[in-house]
Structures are given as structure tokens and as C-alpha cells.
Amino acid sequence: MSTKPVETVQAQGHGRVGDACIITIFGASGDLTTRKLLPALYNLRRSEVLPDEFAVLGVAVDQMTEDQFRDKVRYDLREYAGAPSDCSVCDWLAERVYYLTGDFRDPQTYQRIKDRLAELDQKHSTRGNYLYYMATAPAFFAEIPTRLGEAGLTEEKDGHWRRVVIEKPFGSDYDSARKLNSDLLKTLSEKQIYRIDHYLGKETVQNILVFRFANGIFEPTWNRRYIDHVQITVAEELGVERRGGYYDHAGALRDMVPNHILQLVTLTAMEPPISFQADAVRDEQAKILHAIQVMPPEEVLTRAVRGQYAGYRQEPLVNPESSTETFVALKLSIDNWRWADVPFYVRTGKRMAKRMTEIAIQFRRAPFILFRDTPVEKLSPNMLVLHIQPDEGITLGFGAKIPGPLVQVGSVNMDFDYVDYFGSQPSTGYERLLYDCMIGDATLFQRADMVEAGWSVVGPVQDVWKALPARAFPNYAAGAWGPKEADDLMKRDNRAWRKIE
Numbered sequence: 279m280s281t282k283p284v285e286t287v288q289a290q291g292h293g294r295v296g297d298a299c300i301i302t303i304f305g306a307s308g309d310l311t312t313r314k315l316l317p318a319l320y321n322l323r324r325s326e327v328l329p330d331e332f333a334v335l336g337v338a339v340d341q342m343t344e345d346q347f348r349d350k351v352r353y354d355l356r357e358y359a360g361a362p363s364d365c366s367v368c369d370w371l372a373e374r375v376y377y378l379t380g381d382f383r384d385p386q387t388y389q390r391i392k393d394r395l396a397e398l399d400q401k402h403s404t405r406g407n408y409l410y411y412m413a414t415a416p417a418f419f420a421e422i423p424t425r426l427g428e429a430g431l432t433e434e435k436d437g438h439w440r441r442v443v444i445e446k447p448f449g450s451d452y453d454s455a456r457k458l459n460s461d462l463l464k465t466l467s468e469k470q471i472y473r474i475d476h477y478l479g480k481e482t483v484q485n486i487l488v489f490r491f492a493n494g495i496f497e498p499t500w501n502r503r504y505i506d507h508v509q510i511t512v513a514e515e516l517g518v519e520r521r522g523g524y525y526d527h528a529g530a531l532r533d534m535v536p537n538h539i540l541q542l543v544t545l546t547a548m549e550p551p552i553s554f555q556a557d558a559v560r561d562e563q564a565k566i567l568h569a570i571q572v573m574p575p576e577e578v579l580t581r582a583v584r585g586q587y588a589g590y591r592q593e594p595l596v597n598p599e600s601s602t603e604t605f606v607a608l609k610l611s612i613d614n615w616r617w618a619d620v621p622f623y624v625r626t627g628k629r630m631a632k633r634m635t636e637i638a639i640q641f642r643r644a645p646f647i648l649f650r651d652t653p654v655e656k657l658s659p660n661m662l663v664l665h666i667q668p669d670e671g672i673t674l675g676f677g678a679k680i681p682g683p684l685v686q687v688g689s690v691n692m693d694f695d696y697v698d699y700f701g702s703q704p705s706t707g708y709e710r711l712l713y714d715c716m717i718g719d720a721t722l723f724q725r726a727d728m729v730e731a732g733w734s735v736v737g738p739v740q741d742v743w744k745a746l747p748a749r750a751f752p753n754y755a756a757g758a759w760g761p762k763e764a765d766d767l768m769k770r771d772n773r774a775w776r777k778i779e
């Protein structure tokens with residue numbers, strides 16, 4: 279595979295250093311901060327896009343001195359960002375990291391934050407720009423911004439900005455997501471809210487748009503005329519690990535579908551946006567979300583499959599009689615001209631055969647009249663696979679003549695591997711998202727209407743499953759590709775899940 283230098287084209291607004299600002303992380307002692315946010319800031323500084331006028335204020339209930347927090351940051355950077363022990367970027371970051379112990383429910387905490395931010399703003403010349411990151415339990419997603427607002431910390435004036443990042447899960451169903459949106463919008467304007475979905479931080483997910491719209495050859499075939507169906511697999515090898523407490527209430531459907539899976543669906547299915555401005559892209563994504571047929575309750579039983587892996591009920595913090603699903607497969611239909619009659623089959627689960635996320639586009643079979651003597655099952659239709667992780671790349675499968683005196687067709691692949699061309703970049707997946715918050719680009723963040731539309735797609739499935747708890751759980755072995763019913767879902771349509779080696 280060639281590794282010659284590639285020509286690069288910069289997207290609008292990118293390629294400059296982020297705005298001077300202070301990032302206040304609520305939940306600064308938690309896993310997300312430790313494993314993702316701090317390493318991402320470290321990587322950003324290494325890429326020379328963090329300005330010198332920058333500081334981080336960590337806030338959490340844990341009693342810790344500022345020095346202890348700094349030591350922890352240094353340790354975390356070595357542990358999770360691979361930083362060397364003698365590291366100038368770590369020194370740079372540690373000099374700008376502060377910590378405040380505080381109870382998120384106590385109004386006094388916000389007065390102290392206000393005083394501290396004013397002091398740090400002066401010290402680091404951050405021009406009054408504050409980014410607040412909610413790396414907390416979802417119960418605080420509305421409360422913290424409301425209290426920040428009451429303390430006068432969210433108002434944008436005199437040219438400075440104030441932005442709030444909300445983590446997932448954004449609500450637990452349509453009604454709670456609506457309520458959260460309306461609570462946030464009492465204090466903030468939509469353009470101040472950055473609802474994060476870390477799937478959009480993945481290079482390969484962002485590449486879906488580039489692949490589709492920066493190349494002239496795919497778009498003409500990207501529709502019902504040429505595509506038979508689309509399969510999206512988000513398989514995880516791990517189980518629930520230490521997250522049983524959260525997961526047993528959430529389940530695979532809520533945990534993965536309204537957010538990550540539907541992001542993959544919208545990027546695959548959307549119309550070309552009129553520009554790469556945030557709302558132009560998100561308008562097209564929102565149209566797809568609205569076009570996904572809401573399943574009538576009677577169809578949920580045939581178009582939605584749930585599964586639970588054997589051993590799940592024995593996981594820590596999981597109810598020993600749990601009927602929570604750890605696997606879900608859905609057949610989605612997008613009711614628009616481009617996709618009418620082209621099903622999107624999606625599946626995701628824990629404890630599956632391997633960690634693998636991919637989007638497979640199966641094209642219609644060619645009229646094989648010329649190859650009458652070849653058994654038709656041997657003639658594979660073309661398949662284009664966008665490998666999202668872990669081996670990022672793109673594969674196009676097509677038929678080729680097997681060398682020899684007879685005309686025999688074999689399936690071959692044309693492969694593009696990210697690492698071969700671009701090498702590998704240290705990344706947590708949060709770099710681009712944090713950077714975009716700092717430059718005010720909301721393209722990769724969910725808008726209020728998108729989140730609500732996502733929940734309305736899964737709503738009927740949630741309702742039916744709640745009314746009829748699964749009786750045959752567990753129904754798949756750990757290390758399998760999900761329950762048999764998921765295969766039946768495809769079989770009924772004379773199709774099959776792609777075999778993933």
C-alpha cells in the first residue's frame with residue numbers, strides 16, 4: 279500500500295489555536311476526566327492548538343488539595359496519555375490546573391467558583407471565556423448549569439463566551455430529554471449548549487462525510503436504486519465491567535441506540551448539506567431522524583430483537599433476575615425518496631465475539647445472466663464496508679475472475695487502511711470535540727431537536743419491552759454474535775449479517 283504524502287485541505291474554522299479560556303470540569307476526580315479529558319488536553323497541547331492563555335479548574339466533592347490534584351494529573355497523563363516522566367507538556371498543563379472541593383447542590387459552591395474563575399481569568403488572561411464540562415452523574419446535568427446561571431456565570435457579554443458541555447446519557451426517554459432541554463434552555467441559549475456524543479470524535483465517523491461528499495464517484499450510487507440494504511454493527515467484547523449499577527437501568531437500547539447508532543445512521547443516510555456550517559449539517563441529520571419510521575407497537579416484536587449474555591446477571595451491581603438487554607438489533611426504515619425500501623439493520627451488544635464497529639453497505643446484485651453456470655450463492659453482491667474501529671479503514675468487495683481456463687468468479691477486496699496512509703495519532707477521541715468547543719464549532723454536537731427525535735425513534739421499543747419483559751434471558755453465550763433471533767430478523771428478509779472474521 280502506498281504511503282506517499284497526501285494533499286490536505288483544511289475545513290473552515292480549523293487549523294487555528296483554540297480561544298483563550300478556562301475549562302471548568304465538574305466531576306474532576308472521575309473516570310472520564312482521568313482517562314479521556316486530561317489526556318485529550320495533553321494531546322491538544324502537543325498538537326499546538328491549546329493557547330498559552332488557558333487554565334483548567336477541576337471541581338468535585340472529593341477533599342483534595344490543589345497539589346494533590348496536580349500530582350494526580352501528572353500521574354494520569356503518564357498512565358492514560360502515555361506521557362514520559364520528564365515531560366514539558368505535563369509541566370505546562372500542571373501549572374494551569376486548579377482544584378476546588380465543592381458540593382454541586384450547594385449555592386455557596388458557585389460563589390466560590392465565581393471568585394476563583396475571576397482570579398484565574400486575570401492570572402491567565404483568558405478573556406472571560408468559560409467552558410463548563412459536565413463530567414458528572416446525569417442527575418446534575420440541569421442543576422449545575424442552572425446554578426451557574428444564578429451565580430451570573432453563564433451570561434455572554436462584552437465579547438466573551440460561556441459554553442456548557444453535556445455528556446450522555448441525555449435523558450432516559452423522550453419526555454426526560456425534552457424536560458432536560460427545556461431546563462437547560464431556561465438558563466442557556468441553544469448555541470451555548472454542546473451535547474456531546476463521543477462517536478462523533480472518532481476520525482472514521484467524521485470520515486463518513488468526507489468519503490461521501492468529497493468524492494464524486496460514490497454519491498450517484500448512494501440510494502435505493504443501487505443499494506440493497508445497510509448493516510451497522512457496534513459490537514463490544516467487554517461486558518459491563520464496573521458499570522453494572524448504571525447499565526442495569528439503562529440497557530443496550532438506551533445506552534447505544536438513540537445516540538451512537540443513530541449518529542452512524544444519519545451520517546450514512548443524510549443528504550449533502552449546503553455547507554459544513556453546524557446547522558447546515560445538523561439540519562440534514564435531523565431530517566433523517568424525522569424520516570425514520572416510528573415502529574407501530576405491533577411491529578416491535580418482529581423488527582426489534584433483544585438479548586442478554588449468559589453471565590450478565592452475575593456481574594457486580596446487576597440484579598440477579600435482571601431482564602435488562604445487553605444486545606439489541608433493529609430493522610429501521612427511512613421514509614424518504616433516497617431510502618424507501620432500503621432497510622437499515624443495526625445491532626449492538628456487549629460480550630460479543632469481538633470489538634468491532636462497522637457500516638456495511640450492500641449493493642444490489644448485478645444481473646448475472648452471463649455467469650449462469652456459477653451457483654448464484656457464490657456470486658457475492660458488492661459490499662462497501664466502512665470500518666470505524668478498531669482497524670480503521672474502508673473495504674470494497676467485488677467479483678473478479680479466478681485465473682484459469684474456466685470463467686469462475688471469486689470475491690476479492692480492495693482495502694484502504696488508515697494507518698498505512700496516515701500513521702497512527704495518539705487520540706482519546708475527545709481532542710477534536712474539546713477543540714471544537716473552544717472555537718465554537720457545534721457541528722459535531724447534538725442539537726435539542728436531534729436528541730428528541732432520536733428518543734422518539736426508540737420510544738415504542740422501550741414501551742413494548744417494558745410492558746413485556748423478556749422471558750428467555752439469557753439468550754446468547756458470551757463471545758457469540760448475539761441471539762439467534764437477530765439472525766432470524768435478517769433471514770426473514772432473505773438476508774444475513776456480514777460474517778466478521
Ligand code: BG6
Binds near residue numbers: 446533
Ligand atoms: C458509551 C457507552 O457511550 O460507549 C458504553 O455508555 C460503551 O456502554 C461505549 O461501552 C462504547 O464506546 P467505544 O468508543 O468504546 O466504542
